[in-house]
Amino acid sequence: MNAKQMKKIISRTAFYLLLAVIGLYTVFPFYWAIVSSLKTGSTLFEVEYWVSNPYWQNYVSVFQEQPFGRNILNSLFVSVSTVALSLALALAAAYAIGRIQFRGRMLLLFVILGVSMFPQIAVLSGMFELINSLGLYNNLLALSFSYLIFTLPFTVWVLTTFMRELPKELEEAAIVDGATPFTIVTQVFMPLMGPALVTTGLLAFIAAWNEFLFALTFTLSSEMRTVPVAIALTSGASAHELPWGNIMAASVIVTVPLIILVLVFQKRIVSGLTAGAVKG
């Protein structure tokens, strides 16, 4: 074995070692949540890396002790409507900004990006007044609307970039065929932008699903809470006891939809992240 081969083996090993460390670092918290969710109240505080006899009661009680099923449905409603709204708006905006020449469109694009610079906490009180005056306090629609603040800037940006790359002749062919701008967007461009829509839609979904601050502020009753708030506000039998088992079980449950979504759209996400040229 010469020095060159030796060097190759060492660098290989180092590479996989690095991968293992990164993998461990990212997956361990979730693994710990799974392990903790399968323990009874007393064993929770013992350090144990493997559960020998899993205790499933946490997964049942999280639904019994609070309206957790309702909370999941709330989250689904809010996330899906946020995604639908932001994609529809962003698609229309991207067509205007990406395909139509008008004065000040770069300025507009940067204003949209600028919106995402404000920390959520800075706009919170103003947002609260707005929601209140619209009569949407303690209503899920308040969340769908307010989440557009952080989903729209990046959906508009990504879709605009993508739409710009679509060949101009394709649009002109459709115009000659008698298509209106609406037809062009929905029947010609949208199918071609599938990967971009899936990728941005998924990112918007995750952002909406995990959002905490607005959800905490704009809802009051436990029936209106979304899952992050519901989990954070889970209370035990007494004020001094935190039901860690329930909290961990709930955390594991709410991660599942995201994993399923990513698996379902896996192929399209990859092509969405790499697709640049659309060839006829």
Place this chain on the structure above:
Amino acid sequence: MAGISMQTVDKRFGKTEVIQQVDLAINDGEFAVFVGPSGCGKSTLLRLIAGLEEVSGGTIQFDNQDVTNLEPSERGVAMVFQSYALYPHMSVYDNMAFGLKLKKTDAKTIRERVQESARILQIEHLLDRKPKELSGGQRQRVAIGRAIVRKPRVFLFDEPLSNLDAALRVQMRLELKRLHRELGTTMIYVTHDQVEAMTLADRIVVLNGGRVEQVGTPLELYHHPANLFVAGFIGSPKMNFIAGKIAGCNGNLVQVDIGTSHPISAEVPESSSLKPGVPITIGVRPEHLSDADPSEGSEQTSHVEGTVIAVEHLGSEAYIHLKLNTNAADEPLVFKAIGDTGWETGQQATVTVEPGRCYLFDESGNAVERGH
């Protein structure tokens, strides 16, 4: 089907005038070709006719109907693009049916028309495929098919063959010609390739710098170019130009002094308008020069001598580039020799110029009338 007429059409992009005061009439059923160097405005002119660009001034009429402010679909035009511009996510059938569907044509008519067009273009077996599964030539046919199903009044082609390889281009050229014969619809075709223009056109429109230089049948342009630009653009290899002065006139012969020992004689129907001493440019096509024995030929033929600086062999013919024995730094003179000639660089050559084959252009570049 429609005849097209344009009156004083202007197009400006910001301050750049792309099309300037174009008056043009294209007859019903004609195959017209817009040709010119890149940036001459030929594509813009086509897009103005299509309605994809708005005119800055002037009017466009189809059969006496003013279409200047109509949308492309309202004008009844169909266009074939250079990049084909097929809808990538639709099958060939859907690509062709898209325009009809938008017009709310009933399903039966759509099917019949798509089938018929597919038959004309011999793409019936491809109807279920997606564009990405087709070759370049097949995509081009689909793009043409998408245009003909709509039975437009005018077909517009924007350099449709420039993405195809040479052999396929020749084949598609013949096919377009056949299509035009079968459909009889007015067609306007944009190209920068003068061979395509010569072979396809009923009439050619030569554009330069946003203006129409000349309109005429291919042979009219070849034999009677209106000016230096058209003379240089039509014909391949391009016409030789030699600057000189009129040395004298004799009946219908004009002697042009080009700085060699003997002047060149050129034939004109009427020489009285030409005054000795006036600068003039003489034009001769490479195919009209010959390297035949200088002692042969009539008295009126002239001869020029030069050094061979390059030889291009094409097999059936060869193009020989000569540096003339003059002091002027003229472009090399190119002449065509038939067959597998023995010319080599460095040799001295004498070429024969027939007076009747010469073109004359005055100081401002306009052609002096030719006899035939």
